[in-house]
Amino acid sequence: MPKFSANLGFLWPDRPLLDRIDAAARAGFRAIELHWPYDVSAEAVRERCGRHGLLLLGINTPLGRVDAGEFGLGAVPGREADFERGFLQALEWAEAAGAGAIHVMAGVVAPERKEAGRATLIGNLRKAAALAPETTLLLEGINQRDKPGYFYSTIAEKADVIGQTGAPNVRIMFDVYHAGVSEGDIFRKLAAYLPLIGHVQIAAVPSRAEPDEGEIDYAHVLAELDRLGYRGWVGCEYKPRAGTDEGLAWTRTLNVTL
Ligand SMILES: O=C(O)C(=O)[C@@H](O)CO
Numbered sequence: 001m002p003k004f005s006a007n008l009g010f011l012w013p014d015r016p017l018l019d020r021i022d023a024a025a026r027a028g029f030r031a032i033e034l035h036w037p038y039d040v041s042a043e044a045v046r047e048r049c050g051r052h053g054l055l056l057l058g059i060n061t062p063l064g065r066v067d068a069g070e071f072g073l074g075a076v077p078g079r080e081a082d083f084e085r086g087f088l089q090a091l092e093w094a095e096a097a098g099a100g101a102i103h104v105m106a107g108v109v110a111p112e113r114k115e116a117g118r119a120t121l122i123g124n125l126r127k128a129a130a131l132a133p134e135t136t137l138l139l140e141g142i143n144q145r146d147k148p149g150y151f152y153s154t155i156a157e158k159a160d161v162i163g164q165t166g167a168p169n170v171r172i173m174f175d176v177y178h179a180g181v182s183e184g185d186i187f188r189k190l191a192a193y194l195p196l197i198g199h200v201q202i203a204a205v206p207s208r209a210e211p212d213e214g215e216i217d218y219a220h221v222l223a224e225l226d227r228l229g230y231r232g233w234v235g236c237e238y239k240p241r242a243g244t245d246e247g248l249a250w251t252r253t254l255n256v257t258l
């Protein structure tokens with residue numbers, strides 16, 4: 001059975017971040033991952049994780065100008081200097097908090113700028129990977145229904161960018177929810193891209209709720225990850241239907257030990 005981490009961007013949304021860390025430990029998680037924790041001190045997060053013996057896996061790069069529709073800057077032509085500033089902020093926070101991975105957010109790019117966006121992303125990633133050789137840089141596709149215009153939605157596009165970047169510390173964040181909404185054929189893609197996968201995330205399709213409903217049978221997905229020999233973490237990145245603690249009943253349904 002894979003190892004599970006609590007995504008505290010979505011779980012226990014009713015309380016402040018440090019309390020969410022306590023809740024994750026109480027629920028039995030051994031690792032957590034965060035989205036954009038920049039308004040909380042990295043040292044406080046490190047201390048709270050240490051208190052519980054929790055591993056902090058990763059965070060996301062800053063989004064940019066959210067009011068202008070930005071959702072990351074990695075592939076946005078003309079914003080390279082802002083991307084670098086944001087990446088360095090993420091790196092400094094991650095190192096101070098003890099996180100080993102950074103999800104480099106590609107961002108929203110107009111279709112006619114797609115080729116320029118690809119070159120921008122590869123250039124930005126080469127620099128970022130060299131600046132942070134000890135950190136895993138994760139690339140995630142986001143489905144077009146949730147974030148119209150996001151730079152990529154398929155696993156193949158991320159693998160292609162990783163190949164072009166040529167850095168050993170850039171890996172795929174295989175979010176089964178986004179892959180399910182965007183393209184399906186999950187088992188074949190897990191098998192095909194396994195050597196490039198640095199992290200997996202799960203949520204029901206199409207609801208993005210606990211992974212015990214909808215069109216993806218997560219009992220089979222988790223068994224397939226085992227069968228393939230995946231040794232990484234599986235991030236529980238779902239939006240609880242109601243209370244997060246009650247929602248963890250899915251672990252019993254699926255015979256999962258946190
Ligand atoms: O939305 C997701 O899926 C994520 O993994 C976040 O980190 C933001 O894209």
Ligand SMILES: [Mg+2]
Pocket residue numbers: 140175201237
């Ligand atoms: Mg995700």
